[in-house]
Amino acid sequence: MGEAIQKMPRTERGRRTLRSLLDAAAAEFGEKGFHNASISGITTRAGAALGSFYTYFDSKDAIFRALVRDMSRRVKEHVAPAMAGAPDQLGAERQGLAAFLAFAREHKEIYRIIDEAEFVDPQSYRLHYETTAERIRERLQAAAERGEVRTDVSDIHAWAIMGMNVFLGLRYVVWADEEPSKVAAIASEMISDGLKPR
Amino acid sequence: MGEAIQKMPRTERGRRTLRSLLDAAAAEFGEKGFHNASISGITTRAGAALGSFYTYFDSKDAIFRALVRDMSRRVKEHVAPAMAGAPDQLGAERQGLAAFLAFAREHKEIYRIIDEAEFVDPQSYRLHYETTAERIRERLQAAAERGEVRTDVSDIHAWAIMGMNVFLGLRYVVWADEEPSKVAAIASEMISDGLKPR
Amino acid sequence: MGEAIQKMPRTERGRRTLRSLLDAAAAEFGEKGFHNASISGITTRAGAALGSFYTYFDSKDAIFRALVRDMSRRVKEHVAPAMAGAPDQLGAERQGLAAFLAFAREHKEIYRIIDEAEFVDPQSYRLHYETTAERIRERLQAAAERGEVRTDVSDIHAWAIMGMNVFLGLRYVVWADEEPSKVAAIASEMISDGLKPR
Amino acid sequence: MGEAIQKMPRTERGRRTLRSLLDAAAAEFGEKGFHNASISGITTRAGAALGSFYTYFDSKDAIFRALVRDMSRRVKEHVAPAMAGAPDQLGAERQGLAAFLAFAREHKEIYRIIDEAEFVDPQSYRLHYETTAERIRERLQAAAERGEVRTDVSDIHAWAIMGMNVFLGLRYVVWADEEPSKVAAIASEMISDGLKPR
DNA sequence: CATGAATGAGCATTCATTCAT
DNA sequence: GATGAATGAATGCTCATTCAT
Numbered sequence: 089m090g091e092a093i094q095k096m097p098r099t100e101r102g103r104r105t106l107r108s109l110l111d112a113a114a115a116e117f118g119e120k121g122f123h124n125a126s127i128s129g130i131t132t133r134a135g136a137a138l139g140s141f142y143t144y145f146d147s148k149d150a151i152f153r154a155l156v157r158d159m160s161r162r163v164k165e166h167v168a169p170a171m172a173g174a175p176d177q178l179g180a181e182r183q184g185l186a187a188f189l190a191f192a193r194e195h196k197e198i199y200r201i202i203d204e205a206e207f208v209d210p211q212s213y214r215l216h217y218e219t220t221a222e223r224i225r226e227r228l229q230a231a232a233e234r235g236e237v238r239t240d241v242s243d244i245h246a247w248a249i250m251g252m253n254v255f256l257g258l259r260y261v262v263w264a265d266e267e268p269s270k271v272a273a274i275a276s277e278m279i280s281d282g283l284k285p286r
Numbered sequence: 287m288g289e290a291i292q293k294m295p296r297t298e299r300g301r302r303t304l305r306s307l308l309d310a311a312a313a314e315f316g317e318k319g320f321h322n323a324s325i326s327g328i329t330t331r332a333g334a335a336l337g338s339f340y341t342y343f344d345s346k347d348a349i350f351r352a353l354v355r356d357m358s359r360r361v362k363e364h365v366a367p368a369m370a371g372a373p374d375q376l377g378a379e380r381q382g383l384a385a386f387l388a389f390a391r392e393h394k395e396i397y398r399i400i401d402e403a404e405f406v407d408p409q410s411y412r413l414h415y416e417t418t419a420e421r422i423r424e425r426l427q428a429a430a431e432r433g434e435v436r437t438d439v440s441d442i443h444a445w446a447i448m449g450m451n452v453f454l455g456l457r458y459v460v461w462a463d464e465e466p467s468k469v470a471a472i473a474s475e476m477i478s479d480g481l482k483p484r
Numbered sequence: 485m486g487e488a489i490q491k492m493p494r495t496e497r498g499r500r501t502l503r504s505l506l507d508a509a510a511a512e513f514g515e516k517g518f519h520n521a522s523i524s525g526i527t528t529r530a531g532a533a534l535g536s537f538y539t540y541f542d543s544k545d546a547i548f549r550a551l552v553r554d555m556s557r558r559v560k561e562h563v564a565p566a567m568a569g570a571p572d573q574l575g576a577e578r579q580g581l582a583a584f585l586a587f588a589r590e591h592k593e594i595y596r597i598i599d600e601a602e603f604v605d606p607q608s609y610r611l612h613y614e615t616t617a618e619r620i621r622e623r624l625q626a627a628a629e630r631g632e633v634r635t636d637v638s639d640i641h642a643w644a645i646m647g648m649n650v651f652l653g654l655r656y657v658v659w660a661d662e663e664p665s666k667v668a669a670i671a672s673e674m675i676s677d678g679l680k681p682r
Numbered sequence: 683m684g685e686a687i688q689k690m691p692r693t694e695r696g697r698r699t700l701r702s703l704l705d706a707a708a709a710e711f712g713e714k715g716f717h718n719a720s721i722s723g724i725t726t727r728a729g730a731a732l733g734s735f736y737t738y739f740d741s742k743d744a745i746f747r748a749l750v751r752d753m754s755r756r757v758k759e760h761v762a763p764a765m766a767g768a769p770d771q772l773g774a775e776r777q778g779l780a781a782f783l784a785f786a787r788e789h790k791e792i793y794r795i796i797d798e799a800e801f802v803d804p805q806s807y808r809l810h811y812e813t814t815a816e817r818i819r820e821r822l823q824a825a826a827e828r829g830e831v832r833t834d835v836s837d838i839h840a841w842a843i844m845g846m847n848v849f850l851g852l853r854y855v856v857w858a859d860e861e862p863s864k865v866a867a868i869a870s871e872m873i874s875d876g877l878k879p880r
Numbered sequence: 881c882a883t884g885a886a887t888g889a890g891c892a893t894t895c896a897t898t899c900a901t
Numbered sequence: 902g903a904t905g906a907a908t909g910a911a912t913g914c915t916c917a918t919t920c921a922t
Contacts, residue, residue: 102902121405123321127896137904139899148896206401207319214461221457244454244472251453252446259419259445263412274442282480297922300885325913335887337916346913498881517801519717523917533883535920544917602797603715610857617853640868643853644846651845652838655815659808670838678876693901696906721892731908733895742892887919891912898908 093154094144106144108134113155118197122152122204149208156205156212159198166191177231181224182276185253189261189268196262221246237280249279291352292342304342306332311353316395320350320406347406354403354410357396358417364389375429379422380474383451387459387466394460419444435478447477490540490550502540504530509551514593518548518600545604552601552608555594556615562587573627577620578672581649585657585664592658617642633676645675687748688738700738702728707749712791716746716802743802750799750806753792754813760785771825775818776870779847783855783862790856815840831874843873 097103112133116125127148131138145151170187174180192198205213225246231237256275260266295301310331314323325346329336343349368385372378390396403411423444429435454473458464493499508529512521523544527534541547566583570576588594601609621642627633652671656662691697706727710719721742725732739745764781768774786792799807819840825831850869854860 097902099902105902123405126894138906139897139904140902142897143902200404203401203404206398207321217453217457242472244458244469245476247453247457248450248473248476251449251451253449255415255445255449255452256442259415260442271442275446278443278446278480282476295885296883297885299921303885324911337887337889337914338885340914340916341885344914493881495881501881519801522915534885535883535918536881538918539881596800599797599800602794603717613849613853638868640850640854640865641872643849644869644872647845647847647849648842649845651811651841651848655811655841656838667838670836671842674839674842674876678872691906692904693906695900699906720890732910733893733908734906736893736895737906883922885919885921887917889917890915893913894911896908896910898906900906901904 093150093157095146097144102143105134105136105140109136109141109144109151110155110158113151114159114195114197114201117152117155117204118200121200122148122208152201152205153209153212156201156209156216159195159201160216163188163191163198177227177234177236178276178280181227181249181279182272185275186269186272188253189257189272192257193261193265193268199258199262217250221250224249252278291348291355295342300341303332303334303338307334307339307342307349308353308356311349312357312393312395312399315350315353315402316398319398320346320402350399350403351407351410354399354407354414357393357399358414361386361389361396375425375432375434376474376478379425379447379477380470383473384467384470386451387455387470390455391459391463391466397456397460415448419448422447450477490546491542493540498539501530501532501536505532505537505540505547506551506554509547510555510591510593510597513548513551513600514596517596518544518604548597548601549605549608552597552605552612555591555597556612559584559587559594573623573630573632574672574676577623577645577675578668581671582665582668584649585653585668588653589657589661589664595654595658613646617646620645648674687744687751691738696737699728699730699734703730703735703738703745704749704752707745708753708789708791708795711746711749711798712794715794716742716798746795746799747803747806750795750803750810753789753795754810757782757785757792771821771828771830772870772874775821775843775873776866779869780863780866782847783851783866786851787855787859787862793852793856811844815844818843846873 094106097106109130112130113125115133116129119125120129125148127141128138130151131141141151145154167184167187171180171184174183202213202216205216221243225241225243228237228241228245232239232241252275256271260271261268292304295304307328310328311323313331314327317323318327323346325339326336328349329339339349343352365382365385369378369382372381400411400414403414419441423439423441426435426439426443430437430439450473454469458469459466490502493502505526508526509521511529512525515521516525521544523537524534526547527537537547541550563580563583567576567580570579598609598612601612617639621637621639624633624637624642628635628637648671652667656667657664688700691700703724706724707719709727710723713719714723719742721735722732724745725735735745739748761778761781765774765778768777796807796810799810815837819835819837822831822835822839826833826835846869850865854865855862
């Protein structure tokens with residue numbers, strides 16, 4: 089299903105080279121942006137030869153796409169467990185936001201990479217936000233069914249919440265490096281009031 | 287006091303050329319993104335010779351910066367009058383959002399241009415959002431003083447609102463081309479509930 | 485006889501503009517070299533409009549040529565009177581060299597301009613040195629006829645003397661800004677010994 | 683210790699490409715001068731692709747600098763052995779001059795290249811002449827200690843001799859293509875008389 | 881004569897991608 | 902698989918020169 093986004097290494101050595109290329113790409117793209125980043129910058133950071141890049145990726149675009157998916161997967165894996173065990177749906181939402189912000193704090197390059205996807209790989213960009221909004225909407229729906237929030241919640245509310253989260257992360261975590269849980273608390277309060285059952 | 291961002295034309299003919307270059311740049315950058323846009327693409331659209339570009343701008347970066355400021359100014363000039371004459375501060379906010387969305391609908395390129403400023407001209411990018419957030423915060427403050435919203439409104443609330451507005455504009459106006467006033471109404475309701483006096 | 489190297493001004497105002505363009509060109513070419521100099525740099529220094537340049541000169545090359553001739557004329561006019569009234573031919577030579585060096589000290593750009601003529605206007609370059617060498621040879625000839633120097637003086641000797649003078653001027657006057665008469669004295673002594681009658 | 687003036691090839695093939703670029707540059711710069719020379723002119727002469735130029739040099743300036751040093755080295759290596767085995771210091775000087783002139787006859791471009799360094803790379807220009815003059819001065823010093831020339835020889839004499847040599851080479855070898863040893867003989871006689879012990 | 885906007889040929893430089901070893 | 906030299910299309914920018922006012 090779908091062409092491979094990168095050629096799969098067959099040896100352990102190859103696996104290590106591939107991983108170091110992805111890490112190097114995250115650093116290079118995060119620091120310079122897609123267009124000012126260079127393949128040679130990536131291979132130098134990875135300690136590999138220029139030509140080795142093409143053993144694993146077909147093009148600069150390909151590694152960028154692979155990186156976006158790699159980071160998406162890692163965020164999800166970081167956020168999901170943090171939401172489990174919350175008393176209610178909105179509590180889970182707050183913990184999820186806090187977990188996302190904490191991840192962004194450790195991986196500030198994620199903002200630049202996702203944002204740049206708008207230009208480099210619009211499909212991934214849309215997919216990323218549509219998937220995220222859809223997950224939020226599903227949780228709002230569940231909350232509505234339990235009477236935690238008003239019943240007319242829609243995708244518009246999901247997008248509004250996502251926009252809030254993204255901008256707060258940009259301003260207070262990426263730029264100002266503030267405490268994620270503090271920001272998450274204020275945001276959650278606004279949301280819960282804005283969506284209170286009526 | 288500050289270097290000119292573009293050389294000022296001294297004749298009427300020059301004024302026309304400068305304007306057509308800015309308009310052409312908005313189209314070119316909006317369509318192709320900064321890096322895939324070319325000076326010659328801009329001058330061709332503007333009906334000017336390649337060299338004429340450099341009569342008014344020092345570089346590709348310079349026209350981009352000028353364009354960001356030009357668009358900021360135009361949005362502001364479009365939104366400000368729409369807010370006048372609202373019964374209350376939150377009503378003004380809703381009309382302002384609707385006006386912004388209407389502007390974005392006519393000038394969809396504004397999203398790509400502002401977003402790309404994060405990479406091309408980070409200073410303008412921050413300035414744009416910080417200025418916008420500050421204006422929102424001032425209006426919230428005024429609303430608080432009149433008892434229209436809770437008294438502890440802060441810049442965090444301003445950034446949350448801005449993030450909401452931006453993402454709703456992206457999703458429902460730029461991508462889906464929906465009716466701005468409808469989107470603005472739902473968003474405003476969320477805000478007013480989330481910020482209700484307590 | 486020969487095409488005009490520059491268009492002749494008919495009014496007093498034009499005469500002033502022409503003169504200021506030549507002076508500005510000397511400064512601009514001396515400071516930046518021919519290729520890095522620009523017409524607009526020249527007109528700006530001269531306080532004239534860009535277009536006015538072409539009222540007096542046909543091209544960048546043309547003003548350079550005009551400048552070389554202008555400076556040649558001025559050196560000659562400065563050096564000639566200094567040689568008059570010397571007791572003998574070699575004394576005249578020394579005084580001439582001192583006068584040339586003094587001129588170069590006041591107009592250091594002359595070196596760069598003449599040297600660059602090798603590339604910009606080879607004809608003027610050759611002409612300049614051939615004329616200068618020829619004048620030296622004629623004076624050596626006269627000195628030989630009076631028994632002041634050996635009788636087999638030739639153009640080789642003239643070129644040797646000229647090379648000496650040029651390099652001493654470059655090293656000690658242009659670069660080190662030393663006293664011209666001191667340098668001229670040592671050079672003259674070497675010459676007179678090297679050319680003593682035998 | 684000092685940045686490399688050109689990137690060092692790691693393979694034999696690279697070594698060949700680098701050499702052919704330097705030779706091509708000598709021809710291109712010698713024929714057209716620095717500013718009218720083009721990188722593509724150099725690579726075409728070298729039989730290499732345009733981009734290959736930048737595998738070895740950072741810029742047009744860089745290859746020019748490398749070329750000046752390359753030629754300096756080659757002249758020195760050509761002249762040094764010619765001076766060995768002369769009966770006395772002045773004899774060595776004459777043989778050295780003859781060797782230099784012979785080299786210039788085979789590599790006429792050396793004049794244009796060194797002369798143009800005054801504008802393109804003033805540091806190399808000064809260095810070239812200061813080094814050359816210093817070598818002459820040292821030999822004069824040695825000659826003075828053996829009583830072959832007057833004892834008050836100084837750097838002024840060295841510069842005078844160098845100026846002579848350079849201009850004679852220009853006039854009689856580069857322009858007129860005459861026999862180097864004949865010119866060297868006349869020049870040496872002048873020098874030896876001018877510097878005779880007293 | 882003066883002015884300054886308009887023109888476009890020309891060129892250095894970058895860098896993703898290919899390929900020989 | 903790894904290496905790094907070779908390739909060449911693409912484009913930002915300069916500036917002498919022209920020309921309308």
